[in-house]
Amino acid sequence: MGGVCGVTVPRLFLRNREDCLAHPAGFHGPGSAVSAAGRHPRLRPTSEAGPRPSHGEGRHGNGPVDLYSRAAGQPLARFMGGERDRVPVGVSVGIQPSIEQMVQTVLAFRDQGYPRIKIKIMPGRDLEVARAVREAIPGVPLQVDANSAYTLESALIFKQMDDLDLLLIEQPLGEDDLVDHSKLAPQLLTPLCLDESIHSLDHARWALELGACRIINIKPGRVSGLYEASRIHDYCFEQVVPVWCGGMLETGIGRAANVALATLPGFTLPGDISASDRYYEEDVTNEAFVLNSDGTLSVPNGPGLGVTVKNSALERFTLNEESFRVT
Ligand SMILES: [Mg+2]
Numbered sequence: 001m002g003g004v005c006g007v008t009v010p011r012l013f014l015r016n017r018e019d020c021l022a023h024p025a026g027f028h029g030p031g032s033a034v035s036a037a038g039r040h041p042r043l044r045p046t047s048e049a050g051p052r053p054s055h056g057e058g059r060h061g062n063g064p065v066d067l068y069s070r071a072a073g074q075p076l077a078r079f080m081g082g083e084r085d086r087v088p089v090g091v092s093v094g095i096q097p098s099i100e101q102m103v104q105t106v107l108a109f110r111d112q113g114y115p116r117i118k119i120k121i122m123p124g125r126d127l128e129v130a131r132a133v134r135e136a137i138p139g140v141p142l143q144v145d146a147n148s149a150y151t152l153e154s155a156l157i158f159k160q161m162d163d164l165d166l167l168l169i170e171q172p173l174g175e176d177d178l179v180d181h182s183k184l185a186p187q188l189l190t191p192l193c194l195d196e197s198i199h200s201l202d203h204a205r206w207a208l209e210l211g212a213c214r215i216i217n218i219k220p221g222r223v224s225g226l227y228e229a230s231r232i233h234d235y236c237f238e239q240v241v242p243v244w245c246g247g248m249l250e251t252g253i254g255r256a257a258n259v260a261l262a263t264l265p266g267f268t269l270p271g272d273i274s275a276s277d278r279y280y281e282e283d284v285t286n287e288a289f290v291l292n293s294d295g296t297l298s299v300p301n302g303p304g305l306g307v308t309v310k311n312s313a314l315e316r317f318t319l320n321e322e323s324f325r326v327t
Contacts, residue, residue, distance in 0.1 A: 070304035082263025086296035088270040090116030115295030145170040181212035219246035237266035245271035252285030256305040
């Protein structure tokens with residue numbers, strides 16, 4: 001690869017934030033122009049040159065990381081320093097109309113082979129739902145995600161969840177409520193995990209220094225890409241804080257990036273990196289991620305992301321195109 005590499009990247013019409021993060025090119029944001037900075041000196045984060053843009057404003061994303069690791073002839077996971085061939089995964093189950101339906105949905109995913117279950121909760125659909133699911137799948141790793149739906153006044157609900165042997169409680173309070181999280185966390189035996197509150201390494205450091213959480217969910221799509229994600233991982237690894245990889249409806253390309261990230265040694269909890277058929281009838285990659293019998297996804301071993309674009313599908317889904325030049 002020469003000093004300048006021209007790439008043309010089809011751009012989908014982005015209907016909302018999650019669509020944006022599911023961009024088929026895996027473009028998650030400006031910081032993600034670089035993966036694993038410090039591991040590869042050519043990859044410099046554009047976010048260091050100015051203010052951090054919000055979700056989806058990036059111009060580079062993870063695409064160049066794919067190019068660089070392809071140029072190096074290495075799978076992205078190896079390029080980033082990961083060593084695993086498979087990564088443990090779980091499934092995230094949204095709010096269901098009834099407790100019975102939640103239990104049935106969870107049992108169906110368990111029967112598909114997902115070894116870890118996450119259920120979404122919200123006020124009015126929390127403790128009873130979690131209790132019913134726990135009774136339905138005793139011994140199966142289970143966690144709940146509140147998506148910032150509560151305030152500190154609801155502390156009792158989370159204290160009562162201490163009886164459910166949960167892996168963690170994810171983001172119970174507001175995105176900006178680090179201080180209140182730090183007041184809630186010591187009241188619970190179950191570890192608190194932060195998701196929406198963590199947009200950068202600084203946020204991770206502040207949260208841990210405040211005692212606002214004991215676990216962090218790292219989503220490349222939320223933290224501007226693989227570069228910042230790997231920095232957060234490295235910091236947490238040094239602090240012996242477990243991390244896991246969250247998902248934001250990525251297509252096969254973004255999913256490949258998440259799988260590569262999850263090969264880093266600090267990702268000791270199963271990620272929300274479900275098989276391709278969890279969200280898409282038809283993906284934009286030729287290769288599908290399939291759940292292995294041991295509850296893992298295999299890490300692609302080809303150069304770069306290790307997946308190839310299914311052009312016929314991409315052409316049908318593409319509404320507009322933009323060209324980028326990587327120097
Ligand atoms: Mg979450």
